[in-house]
Amino acid sequence: MYGRKVKLRFFFIILVLITLILSVFLILKSLEENVVYFKSPSDIKTLSETNKNKIRVGGMVKKNSISIKEKKLNFIITDFENEINVSYSGAVPNLFSEGKGVVAEGYLKDKSFFLATKILAKHDENYMPPEVKAALEEK
Amino acid sequence: MASLIGYYSLIIGFSISFLIIFFSIKNLSKSKLDNKIIFSVFFQFFFVSLSFLGLVQSFISSDFSNETVFNHSHTTVPTFYKISGAWGNHEGSLLLWLLVLTLFIFLFLLRSNDQPKKYRILTLLFQQIIIVGFFVFLIKTSSPFNYIFPIPNEGLGLNPILQDPALAIHPPILYLGYVGSSIIFSSALAAVVTNYISSSWAKHIKKWILTSWIFLTLGILLGSIWAYYELGWGGFWFWDPVENVSLMPWLALITLLHCTLVLEKKQILTSWVVILSIATFTLSMCGTFLVRSGILNSVHTFANDPERGLYILIFLFILVFLSIFIFLFFYKSEKTTTNSFFWLSKETSILINNWFMMYFLSVVLIGTTYPIFLEVLSSEKISVGPPFYNKLIIPFLVPFLLAMAIGPKLKWIKSELENKLNLILFLIISLLLSTFIIRNLDINFLINTILVTSAFYLFLITLKDFFSKKFKNLSQNLAHFSFSLLILSILFNNFLSTEIITNLKINETYENDALKINFEGIEQRDEQNFKAIIGKFVIEHNGGQTDIMQPELRIYNQPNIITSEADIKTTLYKDKFMTMNSVQNQEYFNIRYQVKPFMIWIWLSTFLISLSGLIGFFKKRYEN
Numbered sequence: 001m002y003g004r005k006v007k008l009r010f011f012f013i014i015l016v017l018i019t020l021i022l023s024v025f026l027i028l029k030s031l032e033e034n035v036v037y038f039k040s041p042s043d044i045k046t047l048s049e050t051n052k053n054k055i056r057v058g059g060m061v062k063k064n065s066i067s068i069k070e071k072k073l074n075f076i077i078t079d080f081e082n083e084i085n086v087s088y089s090g091a092v093p094n095l096f097s098e099g100k101g102v103v104a105e106g107y108l109k110d111k112s113f114f115l116a117t118k119i120l121a122k123h124d125e126n127y128m129p130p131e132v133k134a135a136l137e138e139k
Numbered sequence: 140m141a142s143l144i145g146y147y148s149l150i151i152g153f154s155i156s157f158l159i160i161f162f163s164i165k166n167l168s169k170s171k172l173d174n175k176i177i178f179s180v181f182f183q184f185f186f187v188s189l190s191f192l193g194l195v196q197s198f199i200s201s202d203f204s205n206e207t208v209f210n211h212s213h214t215t216v217p218t219f220y221k222i223s224g225a226w227g228n229h230e231g232s233l234l235l236w237l238l239v240l241t242l243f244i245f246l247f248l249l250r251s252n253d254q255p256k257k258y259r260i261l262t263l264l265f266q267q268i269i270i271v272g273f274f275v276f277l278i279k280t281s282s283p284f285n286y287i288f289p290i291p292n293e294g295l296g297l298n299p300i301l302q303d304p305a306l307a308i309h310p311p312i313l314y315l316g317y318v319g320s321s322i323i324f325s326s327a328l329a330a331v332v333t334n335y336i337s338s339s340w341a342k343h344i345k346k347w348i349l350t351s352w353i354f355l356t357l358g359i360l361l362g363s364i365w366a367y368y369e370l371g372w373g374g375f376w377f378w379d380p381v382e383n384v385s386l387m388p389w390l391a392l393i394t395l396l397h398c399t400l401v402l403e404k405k406q407i408l409t410s411w412v413v414i415l416s417i418a419t420f421t422l423s424m425c426g427t428f429l430v431r432s433g434i435l436n437s438v439h440t441f442a443n444d445p446e447r448g449l450y451i452l453i454f455l456f457i458l459v460f461l462s463i464f465i466f467l468f469f470y471k472s473e474k475t476t477t478n479s480f481f482w483l484s485k486e487t488s489i490l491i492n493n494w495f496m497m498y499f500l501s502v503v504l505i506g507t508t509y510p511i512f513l514e515v516l517s518s519e520k521i522s523v524g525p526p527f528y529n530k531l532i533i534p535f536l537v538p539f540l541l542a543m544a545i546g547p548k549l550k551w552i553k554s555e556l557e558n559k560l561n562l563i564l565f566l567i568i569s570l571l572l573s574t575f576i577i578r579n580l581d582i583n584f585l586i587n588t589i590l591v592t593s594a595f596y597l598f599l600i601t602l603k604d605f606f607s608k609k610f611k612n613l614s615q616n617l618a619h620f621s622f623s624l625l626i627l628s629i630l631f632n633n634f635l636s637t638e639i640i641t642n643l644k645i646n647e648t649y650e651n652d653a654l655k656i657n658f659e660g661i662e663q664r665d666e667q668n669f670k671a672i673i674g675k676f677v678i679e680h681n682g683g684q685t686d687i688m689q690p691e692l693r694i695y696n697q698p699n700i701i702t703s704e705a706d707i708k709t710t711l712y713k714d715k716f717m718t719m720n721s722v723q724n725q726e727y728f729n730i731r732y733q734v735k736p737f738m739i740w741i742w743l744s745t746f747l748i749s750l751s752g753l754i755g756f757f758k759k760r761y762e763n
Contacts (some may be wrong), residue, residue: 037521
């Protein structure tokens, strides 16, 4: 029938295809589970239900909203239309301050209360996360 | 003045490109390489260097009539950072790209005397296409020599986070690796056209692959060390898109390196080597595109501009189409018929390596680009974080590490596993060792034992080989050994790291059952372009040992930014790491104290990995 070489090549191609399909499937599957969605405070207001997934909330830190206790740091993220209370215990990046853009990562308690596990640092004082910029420009 | 010289040198360098292309095409049919070509390539390199020096000089002399200098420098910035500021911005870094491009083709021509002439000329031509593309890009969209009038008195300052020794030399080193892959791309295409993909080509190109790879490894290492102490998160790898784009060409290069070994030995896998060569440079270009266009949402994104991104994207597509065209049109499949693989042989084990590498590469590639596609398609904004990568990469690390231990033991073509007993014995030893260690730690037993076992296995096998094989295959052995060391350090660093984050006022004390942190006070110091606030913390451990940690806050004058400098006490076993942050309008300082075991081993093993590349580079023959 077919030569050994043809068989071998055929076998090889099948093997490559199978691994390819498997790995793509695996990657896409865990993408679904592990992506973190970005929301603005207004997006959160319009959510029909709050689930337990990790999300990122971005906007501006409202003026005079930072208060600090030994363990907890509380502040308000606003997109000048809606706002959300954030409670955080963890390290604060250098460029975190009132009136500046911020991205917090964590979990929603309810539609007006966010429990942050991480506040993302930005390197550049003029730099605004594209999401924040977009959220602000939509206004 | 310096800017003017810089600008005109750039234009001259650009015009020389056409001269080179003209000479090369004329020379194609001749039998000997025209010396004019080498001279003009040298002059092109010379003028681009001159242009680069012109930019550096403008930075040193704070010539604010130059827009780039104005945007990225300040009279009070220390001279060292004025110089590094020259490539710490978009325009300057592209000029550096160009400089490396011209440097590599010049070196290539000097070092390839023993290669066929037509192949050399074609490599030069392909490289010139890339060079011309970058000249146009630089001159048209991002000239570093734009003039502003009236001349400002003072510049806008350099981002303080870039004012750091590691990050000052990070771009040139990284670029030598990144851009160095261009020569692999050009010569692979040239070799396809001249039908020269062969064992002697593999031998010759291997040096270039190694060069690129060594610099890329060192560049990534420097960036990682910088992120560790400067960003104050205490980590060394965040799976941030900007980090990922440097990892992708690294993975492609290391795959390519292994593949050329097979090509050199057996004249097989030729098409695969060509595809990888093209992919490597394409990934480097993609990286530049993603970083420079600002399309990626990364915390490391500095200056960027969408229009420039578009240009790089178009250029990238041209290069990719050109290479696909050349590949399909000129590529002749391998002449040898011995392309059958015996299942147990060195080439099979290298193929296995390739499969894993391609898998890791696809994970990183998809994780990095998926958010972009999703945003375009559904305007949903997402980010992909460490859990994604951990979940997909860690399980496959186990077979990968095992294969890394056994693969090098196999012979070419057809092999038997020698010393089976030995291999099994080592597996049992590593299993016992890791069971013993993991049992005493409070972590998931099954997964971590398997993981640590495979890492120990590679570690022990390669360690043994240092003695049994003497200096044969030293570079390979050292590379695999250091990799196991790296994985082990990362694993134990993860298992054993501890962290305390709290907010303290001056004179307050934090206490838990292991230690006490006293915030004794702060003092101020004025430096050339920043004011430092230094905290003094006394940490009393329960064992009676005390440490004094002095993390620092720096308030820069221009731009007005606060950065924090971690205080790190490094020993062979662990790093103690402390950062302090002020919170606006509050008396509290945000304190982070971390104990990170084996940090120095992470750096050291990565350094050893690149050292092994260097050994391979200088060694005449790898394999007997």
